[in-house]
Amino acid sequence: MIIQTRDIGKTFGSVLALREVSMSVEAGQVTCVLGDNGAGKSTLIKILAGVHQHDTGSFLVDGAEVRFGSPREALDRGIATVYQDLAMIPLMSVWRNFFLGSEPRKGLAFDVATARRVAREELRAMGIDIRDVDQPVGTLSGGERQSVAIARAVHFGARVLILDEPTSALGVKQAGVVLRYIARARDRGLGVVFITHNPHHAYPVGDRFLLLNRGTSLGEYRKGDITREELTGLMAGGAELEQLSHELSHEPDRE
Amino acid sequence: MTTVPADERIGSVGLARRLLIRPELGAVVGLIAVFAFFAAQSPVFRSPAGIANWLDPAATLGIMAVAIALLMIGGEFDLSAGVLTGTTGLILVTLATRYGFDVWTAMLVGLVVALLIGLANGLVVTRTRLPSFIVTLGTFLMLQGINLGVTKALTGTVQVSGLRRAAGYETARTIFAGTIDVGGTSFRVAILWWVLVTAVATWVLMRSRAGNWIFAVGGNEQAARAVGVPAARTKIALFMTTAVAAWLVGSILALRYTSVQANIGIGQEFIYIIAAVIGGCLLTGGYGSAIGAAIGAVIFGMADKGIVFLGWDADWFKFFLGAMLLLATLANRLVRRYAEEVKH
Numbered sequence: 001m002i003i004q005t006r007d008i009g010k011t012f013g014s015v016l017a018l019r020e021v022s023m024s025v026e027a028g029q030v031t032c033v034l035g036d037n038g039a040g041k042s043t044l045i046k047i048l049a050g051v052h053q054h055d056t057g058s059f060l061v062d063g064a065e066v067r068f069g070s071p072r073e074a075l076d077r078g079i080a081t082v083y084q085d086l087a088m089i090p091l092m093s094v095w096r097n098f099f100l101g102s103e104p105r106k107g108l109a110f111d112v113a114t115a116r117r118v119a120r121e122e123l124r125a126m127g128i129d130i131r132d133v134d135q136p137v138g139t140l141s142g143g144e145r146q147s148v149a150i151a152r153a154v155h156f157g158a159r160v161l162i163l164d165e166p167t168s169a170l171g172v173k174q175a176g177v178v179l180r181y182i183a184r185a186r187d188r189g190l191g192v193v194f195i196t197h198n199p200h201h202a203y204p205v206g207d208r209f210l211l212l213n214r215g216t217s218l219g220e221y222r223k224g225d226i227t228r229e230e231l232t233g234l235m236a237g238g239a240e241l242e243q244l245s246h247e248l249s250h251e252p253d254r255e
Numbered sequence: 256m257t258t259v260p261a262d263e264r265i266g267s268v269g270l271a272r273r274l275l276i277r278p279e280l281g282a283v284v285g286l287i288a289v290f291a292f293f294a295a296q297s298p299v300f301r302s303p304a305g306i307a308n309w310l311d312p313a314a315t316l317g318i319m320a321v322a323i324a325l326l327m328i329g330g331e332f333d334l335s336a337g338v339l340t341g342t343t344g345l346i347l348v349t350l351a352t353r354y355g356f357d358v359w360t361a362m363l364v365g366l367v368v369a370l371l372i373g374l375a376n377g378l379v380v381t382r383t384r385l386p387s388f389i390v391t392l393g394t395f396l397m398l399q400g401i402n403l404g405v406t407k408a409l410t411g412t413v414q415v416s417g418l419r420r421a422a423g424y425e426t427a428r429t430i431f432a433g434t435i436d437v438g439g440t441s442f443r444v445a446i447l448w449w450v451l452v453t454a455v456a457t458w459v460l461m462r463s464r465a466g467n468w469i470f471a472v473g474g475n476e477q478a479a480r481a482v483g484v485p486a487a488r489t490k491i492a493l494f495m496t497t498a499v500a501a502w503l504v505g506s507i508l509a510l511r512y513t514s515v516q517a518n519i520g521i522g523q524e525f526i527y528i529i530a531a532v533i534g535g536c537l538l539t540g541g542y543g544s545a546i547g548a549a550i551g552a553v554i555f556g557m558a559d560k561g562i563v564f565l566g567w568d569a570d571w572f573k574f575f576l577g578a579m580l581l582l583a584t585l586a587n588r589l590v591r592r593y594a595e596e597v598k599h
Contacts (some may be wrong), residue, residue: 072483077470089474091541092467101469101483103464110464 001026001063002160003048003079003150008057010043013132017043020057023210024162025191030182032202033195034235035212041195044212045162048193049081050074053217078159082149082166090138095119097137098152118155126151126184143174150181154188161185162193167201179205199232211235277285278535281586282554285533285579289554293561300557300564310442313556314449316505317549319523320530321449321456322500324548326493327531328460330473330540331380331387335372335394337523337562341402343369344515345507349409351421358423358510366502372398373498379490399521406517416514417487424510431503432510445507449549452500456545469493474541529576530555533583554579 003025018040025031036039045105046052050068058065061077068074071081088097098119104111119133128147130140137145146166153161155203163182167175182205186192196202202209209226211218211234218234226234261542274309294301300309319336326333343365376394380387406413418424431448434441460466468489473481501520509515532538533554534547558575562568 072479075483081481083478089471089478089541091474092470096467096470100467100479103467105464109458109462110467112462
């Protein structure tokens with residue numbers, strides 16, 4: 001168990017963003033955090049990533065209680081976060097982005113030759129097919145961008161990889177590519193926290209599923225304990241979905 | 256990398272595109288065009304003496320343009336930079352002529368004040384998250400007031416002079432405001448400072464960690480911070496660098512003319528920005544080059560003196576300035592679009 005939260009909570013002024021949420025992340029496993037918009041997914045991962053601090057409950061890394069003051073502290077403990085939209089600087093080249101914030105040095109200088117070579121090798125090792133590491137990240141597709149960010153986190157020794165909706169803005173094919181890299185990171189022994197609102201993306205790759213709704217937990221399930229249908233049902237709020245499908249279905253009796 | 260098999264999709268990205276995606280390309284084309292225009296009509300313009308003549312304004316402007324380019328790549332503006340050249344010059348001359356400081360100590364005080372003003376600009380911008388355009392506009396007006404108010408209070412006029420009599424003047428002048436003979440033509444030593452500043456800035460941008468951070472905080476500050484880039488420190492350092500450049504230019508000009516007008520530098524802040532933009536800097540940050548800004552400054556120097564060599568009215572300089580700015584911005588946009596066209 002690398003990461004564990006016990007009844008963790010967070011308030012912003014009078015808003016209860018998160019209440020009594022417990023979850024865990026193990027090495028070589030994928031924990032999926034599912035929930036609709038406003039369910040508290042972002043607040044939860046921001047606590048894990050060191051952006052916010054929790055107000056109640058406890059947050060444990062390697063069994064010891066922690067409270068990160070900054071994203072840097074989380075990174076130093078091996079917890080790396082790949083954000084949905086702000087993962088990369090579009091006008092900078094792939095290799096500059098890859099080493100941003102952790103540039104290899106040679107004396108006083110930024111070791112540009114090493115940076116280029118290592119970026120190329122690491123991307124290749126993850127099976128990521130980038131034509132040219134000198135091209136600006138802005139010219140990559142969404143899936144490629146996520147993949148570069150994942151490869152970067154893996155290279156910098158992340159033990160836990162937090163992925164914030166990596167597939168939500170992607171087409172079917174691109175999402176599949178990203179899911180494959182998630183599996184690959186998992187196979188390399190990383191604990192992955194995969195945030196999504198799409199149970200069809202979560203189910204094939206996940207080992208545990210934490211369901212959030214309006215800031216509270218609907219429970220954490222192991223894969224054996226829940227089917228894809230149950231997961232989908234829970235996410236959409238079961239009855240509501242049935243109601244919706246009823247409303248939307250054709251009624252052949254009436255013209 | 257010889258071992259890596261070429262990707263069939265790279266094929267067309269040849270030397271031409273690699274050159275074209277350099278941010279300074281537009282400026283280089285402009286440089287050639289402007290040089291050709293004036294050189295064709297004025298033999299003086301292309302003579303060594305003429306070159307020394309137009310490289311001089313290019314140098315003092317260039318030092319500032321390069322510093323402003325770094326700041327703009329980092330996503331911020333500094334409108335107080337022009338007036339700060341006046342402030343530092345006034346401090347130097349006032350302390351050295353009225354309070355018995357030697358030139359070196361007076362320059363040191365000027366440097367400290369400049370660093371503090373840069374620090375203040377940087378702290379206010381990073382803490383309050385107000386646009387630097389507004390914050391430094393405030394600093395600009397305040398410094399303008401101080402420059403005039405203090406000078407008037409001390410001297411009863413709007414200038415301080417007499418630096419020539421101060422201790423240490425001759426050595427300081429040789430280093431900052433002297434001339435060097437190259438093949439019988441004397442070039443201002445400021446040109447060397449400008450080359451040095453451009454070289455250092457280019458190295459920092461392209462070959463140092465700080466350079467990576469500058470591009471990153473200008474390109475997407477939140478993303479940069481999320482991967483551990485000290486965004487606030489980077490920006491504050493950039494404001495302080497700009498202030499040091501203003502101190503250098505202020506000192507060069509004060510040592511050269513031995514007197515400083517209290518209103519010097521007003522209006523220059525936009526010229527620095529324009530030179531940086533002609534050099535390929537984006538107003539939105541995250542893109543640009545120090546060499547480009549230096550070239551932008553040369554274009555200015557050429558136009559400034561070239562118009563005089565041709566015997567035209569100096570008013571045409573402003574027209575030329577505006578036209579150059581528009582052309583350069585358009586050219587830069589085209590180049591950037593072409594560079595990003597690789598998108599599949």
